[in-house]
Amino acid sequence: MPGLQYLKNVASLSANPELCVGCGLCVEVCPQGVLELRDKRVVVARRDACMECGACMTNCPAQALWVEAGVGCAQAVINSALGRKGNGCCCVAEPRAAQQGLQTNLEAAPPRKSSGCC
Amino acid sequence: MSPAPQPLPLLTQMPPQEPVSSCAAPEAYGDPQAQPFVLGEEATPAGPVPRVGGELSRADRRGSLRVRLGFGRHDYKVVPGLYALNHPGPNSPVLVSANYKLSFDHLRQAARDLDAWLLVLDTKGINVWCAAGKGTMGTAELAARVGSSGLERVVEHRRLIVPQLAAPGVAAHTVKKLCGFSVTFGPVRAGDLPAFLAAGLRADPAMRRVSFPLAARALLVPVELTQALRTYLWLLPLLLLLAGLGGLVGGSGFWAGLAGPGLRAVGAMLLALVAGAVASPVLLPWLPGRAFSLKGLWPGLAGAALLWALWPVSFDAELAAWCLAVPALSSFLAMNFTGASTYTSLSGVKKEMRRAVPLQIAATALGLGLWIYALLAG
Ligand code: SF4
Ligand code: SF4
Numbered sequence: 189m190p191g192l193q194y195l196k197n198v199a200s201l202s203a204n205p206e207l208c209v210g211c212g213l214c215v216e217v218c219p220q221g222v223l224e225l226r227d228k229r230v231v232v233a234r235r236d237a238c239m240e241c242g243a244c245m246t247n248c249p250a251q252a253l254w255v256e257a258g259v260g261c262a263q264a265v266i267n268s269a270l271g272r273k274g275n276g277c278c279c280v281a282e283p284r285a286a287q288q289g290l291q292t293n294l295e296a297a298p299p300r301k302s303s304g305c306c
Numbered sequence: 307m308s309p310a311p312q313p314l315p316l317l318t319q320m321p322p323q324e325p326v327s328s329c330a331a332p333e334a335y336g337d338p339q340a341q342p343f344v345l346g347e348e349a350t351p352a353g354p355v356p357r358v359g360g361e362l363s364r365a366d367r368r369g370s371l372r373v374r375l376g377f378g379r380h381d382y383k384v385v386p387g388l389y390a391l392n393h394p395g396p397n398s399p400v401l402v403s404a405n406y407k408l409s410f411d412h413l414r415q416a417a418r419d420l421d422a423w424l425l426v427l428d429t430k431g432i433n434v435w436c437a438a439g440k441g442t443m444g445t446a447e448l449a450a451r452v453g454s455s456g457l458e459r460v461v462e463h464r465r466l467i468v469p470q471l472a473a474p475g476v477a478a479h480t481v482k483k484l485c486g487f488s489v490t491f492g493p494v495r496a497g498d499l500p501a502f503l504a505a506g507l508r509a510d511p512a513m514r515r516v517s518f519p520l521a522a523r524a525l526l527v528p529v530e531l532t533q534a535l536r537t538y539l540w541l542l543p544l545l546l547l548l549a550g551l552g553g554l555v556g557g558s559g560f561w562a563g564l565a566g567p568g569l570r571a572v573g574a575m576l577l578a579l580v581a582g583a584v585a586s587p588v589l590l591p592w593l594p595g596r597a598f599s600l601k602g603l604w605p606g607l608a609g610a611a612l613l614w615a616l617w618p619v620s621f622d623a624e625l626a627a628w629c630l631a632v633p634a635l636s637s638f639l640a641m642n643f644t645g646a647s648t649y650t651s652l653s654g655v656k657k658e659m660r661r662a663v664p665l666q667i668a669a670t671a672l673g674l675g676l677w678i679y680a681l682l683a684g
Contacts, residue, residue: 192647195596195654209543216509217473217491220649240651241439243473254641257474260650262598262641265659287338 197223200256207252214244214253216252223253335428338385341611344410348390352456357390360418366411373408374525376532382407383431388455394421396462399503400491401449402469403438404429412419416496420503423461427451442444445477449484458486467507468500470514471589516648523587526646529585534639538579545571546618553683566622574613574628581605581632582639587646598650599662602640624680631673634666 201222210228223244224233230252232238242257338344338356342365347354362370373379384405391401391414400423410426411603427447429437437443450464452458469478470491478489493502493513502509534611544567554564585605586593593601610629617625641662 192591193596193651194650195657198653198657199651213478214478214515217470219470219494219514221511223516236648239649239653240653241474243438243470246474246477247479249479256653257439258652259436259645260647260652260655262659263645265655266650273330283663 193236193304194239194260196236199235199240200230200254201235201238201240201244202251202254203230203232204254205231207250208248209250209252213247217243217247220242289301312428322500333462335383335385336449336588336673338387338389340561341385344389348393350390350456350460352388352459354563355388355460358414358424359388359392359393360414360416361413362415366407370408370411374528378531379529384410384426385424386428386451388427388460388536389424391417391424392421394423396460398422398461399467400425400457400461400465400487401467401499402427402472404432404434404443405430405473406437409433413496416508417499419453420500423457425451425455425457425466434469435471438472441475443472444475445480445484448489449474449481464488465469465490467503469496469515470509470628484502501678516647518590520588522648523590526643527584527587530587530643530646534583534642538575542572542575545575547596548678549681552678556682560605563681567677570624570628571677574632576608577609577613578606578632578635578640581609582636583643586636587643590647597606597643597658597662599637599641599658599666602637602643603633605640606636609636611631611649623683627673627675627677627680629673632677634669634673637662638652638666674678 203223208227208228208230210230212225214230215223215225219241220234220237221235222232222234222238224231238255239260240255240257241259242255245253245255245257325481326352331529333605339347341356341514343358343363344356345359346357348357364600369382373382384407386405398421400414401417402425403410405426405428410424425448427437427443428451429442429447432440432442434443448466448468458464466481466489468478468489471490476489478491480490490507491498491508491509492529493509494516495513498509498513502513547567548563549571550560550564552567554560556563558566582602582605585604585608586598589605590601593604595601595603608634613628614621614625621623641658644655
């Protein structure tokens with residue numbers, strides 16, 4: 189069966205090998221096999237396969253990874269563009285960096301916008 | 307080219323107890339024991355825990371079928387908390403789940419031959435992947451649920467097995483800091499859990515990857531269809547009415563308009579629906595292009611060709627209208643399938659939408675204009 193690949197050169201993923209401590213957790217949690225460890229440092233091996241789920245960033249204890257995490261869902265993008273809520277789609281259209289910003293600094297962070305079913 | 311690394315959020319800090327989202331009121335859940343799938347109680351040092359088995363009852367299967375068809379998907383919940391699967395002991399594994407009943411049933415069925423604890427998080431009845439993206443299946447809820455369930459008195463070990471697809475929301479190192487339990491990410495598919503446990507909590511690379519096989523895509527088609535019908539069904543009576551009115555104005559009469567261009571419009575719309583919401587998902591890997599809007603174009607063009615072949619006259623403005631609108635609508639519906647797919651990214655979806663949506667709107671508007679012209683020209 190032909191492989192399924194999404195658009196090229198769009199993923200917002202970036203890795204900073206300088207900060208990496210080589211724990212390998214990002215490699216383990218990535219559902220797309222994007223990351224690899226070479227010489228105990230993280231390497232983005234298949235950037236175009238990244239679906240921007242944010243699992244690697246959330247689980248990196250050294251904060252060596254960054255991605256504008258969100259869910260690739262057209263309906264959610266439409267919902268949030270229209271300011272619509274309560275629709276059947278359960279995705280969050282807004283990048284999750286903003287939401288995770290909330291965890292850092294509750295006052296300064298922008299309100300988290302979610303769309304779809306909640 | 308990649309963007310420069312940005313300052314990273316301090317995930318090590320204590321997250322708020324509730325995911326900061328005000329759109330859902332705190333959920334009131336009833337008595338876990340009163341749920342029909344609970345078989346009894348398991349006594350533990352932290353008090354009785356509802357016991358479940360791995361066999362799905364007829365009611366469970368009916369419920370699964372119902373939500374798979376797209377009905378009541380947002381009210382299919384399990385009371386959060388700790389459950390005993392079969393007869394677990396203090397050394398049995400703890401498997402973490404979302405409280406979407408489909409996820410819960412899937413897990414207990416996959417692990418039906420095991421004795422295990424099931425820790426069900428309050429994800430507002432949403433599946434693991436979506437809930438992790440929203441943060442309800444997250445670090446804070448997991449740590450809080452470990453505390454409120456008295457898990458540290460129920461088991462002697464300090465390990466939680468969390469589905470890998472929850473990793474966007476669950477920061478393993480923070481969970482450990484908050485509640486003392488370490489997180490091991492289990493396989494992507496619950497069906498691989500027994501093998502994962504038997505191998506000493508080791509997942510081979512295939513268990514760590516999401517795939518999107520035909521069967522999984524086909525399972526999503528009914529939901530896509532009901533969703534699309536629910537959203538666009540109102541268009542059909544509107545088109546019929548317009549066709550009837552067009553008949554009146556054009557001189558052929560209301561009923562002739564309704565039965566002619568009206569019924570043809572309904573047929574064309576249903577054709578677009580099947581092309582975009584059925585053929586596109588099913589044929590996904592074989593359709594040329596990477597963007598879903600492009601993939602959806604091909605079944606739409608095939609639909610237009612079919613329409614042309616069946617058309618009563620050789621070619622007219624009405625047929626031209628549908629040759630524009632059917633591919634455009636199919637492309638739009640296929641684009642909506644990005645949400646259910648397992649490999650699209652937000653940046654990618656935004657990029658393809660920036661290009662495709664204006665074209666989809668232009669083609670549909672042009673088609674509508676031609677159609678109205680054809681109606682009035684009679
Ligand atoms: S964002 Fe998700 S898909 Fe992309 S590299 Fe990280 S874990 Fe993998
Ligand atoms: S999770 Fe972070 S520290 Fe660990 S290997 Fe990946 S990038 Fe390096």
